[in-house]
Amino acid sequence: xxxxxxxxxxxxxxxRLRAGHPWVFSNELVMDQAAxxxxxxGLVRIIDAGGEALGISSFNPHSLIxxxxxxxxxxxxxxxxxxxxxxxxxxxxxxxxxxxxYYRLVHAEADGLGGLVxxxxxxxxxxxxxxxxxxxxxxxxLAALDEVIAPKTVLIKNDSxxxxxxxxxxxxxxxKGELDAPIELIENGVRFLADLTxxxxxxxxxxxxxxxxxxAKLAKGRTIIDFYTYAGGFALQAAKAGASHVVAVDxxxxxxxxxxxxxxxxxxxxxxxxADSFAEMERLANAGQRFGVVVADxxxxxxxxxxxxxxxxxxxxxxxxxxQLVEPGGFLLVASCSHHMSTENFADEVRHGLSTAQxxxxxxxxxxxxxxxxxxxxxxxxxYLKALLLQLD
Numbered sequence: 235x236x237x238x239x240x241x242x243x244x245x246x247x248x249x250r251l252r253a254g255h256p257w258v259f260s261n262e263l264v265m266d267q268a269a270x271x272x273x274x275x276g277l278v279r280i281i282d283a284g285g286e287a288l289g290i291s292s293f294n295p296h297s298l299i300x301x302x303x304x305x306x307x308x309x310x311x312x313x314x315x316x317x318x319x320x321x322x323x324x325x326x327x328x329x330x331x332x333x334x335x336y337y338r339l340v341h342a343e344a345d346g347l348g349g350l351v352x353x354x355x356x357x358x359x360x361x362x363x364x365x366x367x368x369x370x371x372x373x374x375x376l377a378a379l380d381e382v383i384a385p386k387t388v389l390i391k392n393d394s395x396x397x398x399x400x401x402x403x404x405x406x407x408x409x410k411g412e413l414d415a416p417i418e419l420i421e422n423g424v425r426f427l428a429d430l431t432x433x434x435x436x437x438x439x440x441x442x443x444x445x446x447x448x449x450a451k452l453a454k455g456r457t458i459i460d461f462y463t464y465a466g467g468f469a470l471q472a473a474k475a476g477a478s479h480v481v482a483v484d485x486x487x488x489x490x491x492x493x494x495x496x497x498x499x500x501x502x503x504x505x506x507x508x509a510d511s512f513a514e515m516e517r518l519a520n521a522g523q524r525f526g527v528v529v530a531d532x533x534x535x536x537x538x539x540x541x542x543x544x545x546x547x548x549x550x551x552x553x554x555x556x557x558q559l560v561e562p563g564g565f566l567l568v569a570s571c572s573h574h575m576s577t578e579n580f581a582d583e584v585r586h587g588l589s590t591a592q593x594x595x596x597x598x599x600x601x602x603x604x605x606x607x608x609x610x611x612x613x614x615x616x617x618y619l620k621a622l623l624l625q626l627d
Contacts, residue, residue, distance in 0.1 A: 272293060376410070442467060470502055546583050
């Protein structure tokens with residue numbers, strides 16, 4: 235690795251990196267002509283102003299996050315063997331958490347592979363390489379995956395808009411095997427079908443696993459309505475737990491079809507409604523409908539900082555409308571997967587929504603993503619998922 239190009243930190247700019255932060259911003263580096271000429275995503279040695287080597291990273295001269303640390307050992311070789319080691323460590327954690335091979339296998343920086351996301355569906359995996367560094371390392375990543383879990387099917391799903399910040403194109407590609415039908419997965423003892431090719435994100439949202447289990451535990455003998463259901467995650471787990479009647483609402487006909495097929499797989503009854511969730515909430519409230527459990531887990535309302543004001547009002551309105559549908563003593567789960575929506579801001583908007591709906595109650599659970607979505611200790615802002623489970627009077 236001594237042959238790698240060297241990128242130098244400006245004087246006095248190494249403290250945060252030395253404290254464990256996995257990023258270095260471009261304004262903290264000596265961005266001379268030699269640095270600017272390096273190809274995006276290549277490996278470099280990180281050198282502080284005093285000449286000490288601080289590790290090896292990927293480097294993108296065109297990104298605000300220019301350095302993403304891969305190892306603090308400047309003498310280590312970053313290759314397929316290195317990546318296999320990281321995958322084995324990530325796999326060992328997931329196997330200690332779950333009995334079946336359906337989970338997020340790699341969650342970016344927290345698993346030592348900043349910019350890389352891998353979701354596992356038994357013998358199939360989806361890969362998101364969201365940085366130039368991971369894009370360059372894709373051949374080695376594929377080789378490492380073959381060594382560690384040998385998947386039959388690999389889908390590279392590089393269609394996230396965040397890639398544009400790295401100067402990368404968006405594309406999907408089956409890198410191994412065939413993928414011509416939805417993939418089956420198991421979560422909390424329920425069988426689901428996930429569409430890895432045309433479905434949202436990587437095809438399934440493992441991050442809500444624990445929150446789905448918490449809702450299901452409260453659903454026995456109660457009616458439940460699941461807004462923004464996607465493929466029926468909350469709805470079907472509640473049905474499995476003994477809910478008396480289950481309604482799944484989504485505006486995507488394809489998503490509802492998947493949920494219905496998953497219901498058949500499990501021998502469960504599911505009512506589906508193709509509708510805009512806000513409009514359906516208002517319609518049901520005007521009709522005097524009430525449910526024992528109401529779930530509202532929408533796509534991100536805040537996709538960038540400029541959306542914070544409008545998105546905040548969206549979460550407030552969502553909470554107000556959803557709360558009106560909860561029967562006295564019933565339960566409400568509201569969630570936000572918006573990275574730019576802080577935990578405090580989300581909680582404020584939920585409180586505001588409840589007040590406007592003239593509902594009171596208590597928070598039973600305030601949670602984020604499941605344990606297969608770990609958070610790097612120096613990147614607390616990467617804890618994007620917020621979920622509040624309440625009982626309403």
